[in-house]
Structure formats: C-alpha cells, structure tokens
Amino acid sequence: MKRIAIIGAGLAGLTLARRLESKAQITLFEKSRGVSGRLATRRLGEFEFDHGAQYFTARSSAFQKFIAPFISEGLVQEWRPKVLTLAEGEKPDRRDWFEPHYVAVPRMSGLCKVLAGNLDIRLDAPITALGKNADNQWQLHSAETNIPEVFDWVISTAPVTQSIALLGEHLDSSILDHDVDIKNVQMSPCFSLMLGFEETIDLPFQAAKVKNSAIDWIMVNSSKPGRPDKPTLVIQSNNAWAQTHVDKESQWVGNAMLEALDKLSLNPLPTPLVQSVQRWRYARVEQALEQDALLDRKNQLGACGDWCLSGRVEGAFLSAIGLAQQLELSL
Numbered sequence: 001m002k003r004i005a006i007i008g009a010g011l012a013g014l015t016l017a018r019r020l021e022s023k024a025q026i027t028l029f030e031k032s033r034g035v036s037g038r039l040a041t042r043r044l045g046e047f048e049f050d051h052g053a054q055y056f057t058a059r060s061s062a063f064q065k066f067i068a069p070f071i072s073e074g075l076v077q078e079w080r081p082k083v084l085t086l087a088e089g090e091k092p093d094r095r096d097w098f099e100p101h102y103v104a105v106p107r108m109s110g111l112c113k114v115l116a117g118n119l120d121i122r123l124d125a126p127i128t129a130l131g132k133n134a135d136n137q138w139q140l141h142s143a144e145t146n147i148p149e150v151f152d153w154v155i156s157t158a159p160v161t162q163s164i165a166l167l168g169e170h171l172d173s174s175i176l177d178h179d180v181d182i183k184n185v186q187m188s189p190c191f192s193l194m195l196g197f198e199e200t201i202d203l204p205f206q207a208a209k210v211k212n213s214a215i216d217w218i219m220v221n222s223s224k225p226g227r228p229d230k231p232t233l234v235i236q237s238n239n240a241w242a243q244t245h246v247d248k249e250s251q252w253v254g255n256a257m258l259e260a261l262d263k264l265s266l267n268p269l270p271t272p273l274v275q276s277v278q279r280w281r282y283a284r285v286e287q288a289l290e291q292d293a294l295l296d297r298k299n300q301l302g303a304c305g306d307w308c309l310s311g312r313v314e315g316a317f318l319s320a321i322g323l324a325q326q327l328e329l330s331l
C-alpha cells in the first residue's frame with residue numbers, strides 16, 4: 001500500500017483520510033492539540049463556544065449525502081434561530097434564511113471528532129518542512145516531534161499561504177505558473193469575541209447580521225441545539241476591520257468590538273463571567289482557486305481545503321472529495 005501523509009486534521013484532511021483509508025496507509029499531522037481546524041469549539045471554564053464556523057449549509061448532493069447519517073443520529077441538527085439585520089441608528093430588520101443551516105451537536109468540533117475515529121493522527125505536530133530521502137520518499141520535519149516514517153505522497157490541507165509555504169518549492173513549476181494562479185487566492189482574518197454569562201441575557205434575536213460595523217455577526221451560541229443553558233455569545237468581526245487590526249492585542253480587539261456592540265442600542269448585557277478573543281489569521285476565503293484541488297502527480301504532492309472552492313465547510317468537504325477521486329487513480 002502507498003503511504004500518504006496528510007497535513008492538517010480539519011474537515012478536509014479527515015474527509016480525505018476517510019475516503020482513501022482502504023486504498024492507502026494514511027497518517028495525519030495536526031499542529032494543534034485536537035482535530036477539527038476551523039470547525040472549532042473552545043471550552044472556557046464551564047462555558048463552550050463555537051468560535052470558528054457557526055453553522056453550515058448543504059447545497060450539493062454529495063455533501064447532503066455525507067451529512068444524512070449524522071442527521072439521522074442527531075449528531076448534526078438544523079438550527080432555526082430568529083435572525084435580524086442590525087445597524088447603528090437603524091430599526092432592526094427581520095432576516096429570513098431560505099435553506100437549512102446545520103450545526104454539529106452538542107458542539108461544532110463534534111463532527112470532526114467522529115470522523116477522526118481511529119485514524120492515525122499525530123497531534124501537536126506542526127510540519128515545518130518537507131524533503132526527499134535517497135530513495136525518493138518524502139520525509140516530514142517538525143520542530144515539536146520526530147517523524148521517522150517516510151511517505152510516497154504528501155497532501156497539505158492547511159490554509160493556502162501555509163500550504164504553499166510547505167509545498168511550493170517542491171511543486172512542479174507548471175502547477176504554480178501555468179495551470180492555476182494560486183497567487184490570486186486570498187484569505188482574510190477574523191476575530192471571534194466569546195462572552196459567557198451567569199445570568200440570562202435579553203436580546204431580540206438568536207443570530208444577527210450587523211451592517212457598517214466592526215462586527216459582522218452576533219450569534220447566541222447557547223441557542224443552538226444541544227448546547228448547555230448558560231447564555232453564550234460569539235461575536236465575529238467584519239473581515240475588512242479584522243484585516244486592518246490583525247496584529248492588535250486581544251484586549252484592544254475585545255474592547256473595540258464591545259464598543260461596536262454598544263452602538264447597536266441593544267438591551268444592556270450583564271457583566272460576562274468569561275470573555276476571550278480568538279484571532280483567526282486565515283479565517284475566510286475572499287477569492288478561491290476555483291478548482292477542486294492541486295495535484296502534482298510527478299512529485300506526488302497535493303493540496304486541498306476550503307480555499308480551493310469556497311470558504312465554507314461544504315467547500316472543504318467537496319475539495320477533499322475531488323482530490324480523493326483524482327488521487328485514487330495513482331494508488
């Protein structure tokens with residue numbers, strides 16, 4: 001069996017691993033302490049926050065088919081919040097969602113945890129470089145951990161900048177110069193402000209899109225199915241605002257986002273018991289590659305992830321499926 005190293009254990013990496021596990025020997029390397037990437041949940045004391053993806057939609061039949069068994073088991077459920085559009089000095093507007101919006105239950109990271117199952121996943125293993133040995137096999141290097149195994153193929157599912165930093169110098173030049181213009185792919189940062197309350201909160205919505213503000217969305221995280229009762233909010237920044245302030249200290253960011261919240265003239269919130277800011281440097285895809293994945297058969301390298309198709313959970317899944325189909329022909 002061919003040996004494949006997959007860098008990253010978010011939805012794309014895990015989907016790819018599951019698709020290929022009967023045809024190849026797979027090892028995943030994940031830089032974080034746990035799987036799931038941006039389909040993430042953070043625990044802070046007794047509170048939990050989905051501080052990455054808030055929900056996902058399923059527009060393709062492939063993704064609908066993939067989530068169907070999880071829906072049957074209750075691991076994925078539809079979230080039907082009351083949604084408003086808010087803007088400073090304007091009357092709130094009702095905002096309808098015209099397709100199902102799903103969440104993993106009881107937390108977003110739950111979906112990837114199930115997918116991870118008994119796969120060979122090395123956590124706390126940030127890959128910093130690749131190289132070939134004398135037998136033309138790939139070796140992976142990490143400052144944190146020794147990786148004695150060698151691989152026939154290496155696939156990166158890290159965000160585009162990190163994938164190109166790892167694979168770029170080894171890729172066939174036609175992949176970088178000719179087939180697709182990777183330089184056009186753009187990802188933007190986002191801040192997630194997490195607030196957890198002891199007392200009830202009085203808001204006229206469970207999800208709100210905010211216009212002309214540092215804030216893009218406000219989610220009452222605790223209103224999603226299967227969450228603990230204690231009120232939690234996840235407030236996400238506007239992408240352009242995050243880009244301008246990406247290197248500011250977390251405390252400054254949190255205060256600025258709370259000031260923006262104040263301007264929306266909502267009922268005052270009680271003092272939060274916990275407050276934290278997550279900085280996502282590569283959060284959302286502004287411009288996707290617009291092809292399923294990258295595959296360099298000559299050098300036995302590849303890359304996939306949401307940045308190939310769309311900056312959404314479904315895009316990450318479809319990109320991985322697309323790459324798996326292409327890769328199967330070489331296994």
Ligand SMILES: Cc1cc2nc3c(=O)[nH]c(=O)nc-3n(C[C@H](O)[C@H](O)[C@H](O)COP(=O)(O)OP(=O)(O)OC[C@H]3O[C@@H](n4cnc5c(N)ncnc54)[C@H](O)[C@@H]3O)c2cc1C
Pocket residue numbers: 007008009010011012013029030031032035036037038039051052053054055056057125126127128157158159162190191192236280282283284304305306307310311312313314315316
């Ligand atoms: C704040 C925010 C809000 C979002 N909201 C939504 C939403 O509402 N709906 C929606 O559909 N999508 C949303 N998204 C996007 C969605 O989360 C992503 O599209 C999807 O999770 C991407 O999956 P992926 O597997 O392609 O990448 P990731 O989940 O980023 O997985 C890549 C993995 O690679 C790991 N990695 C990176 N570099 C290395 C390295 N050198 N070595 C080892 N491991 C490495 C990372 O730690 C990560 O686990 C949101 C994202 C963010 C951040």
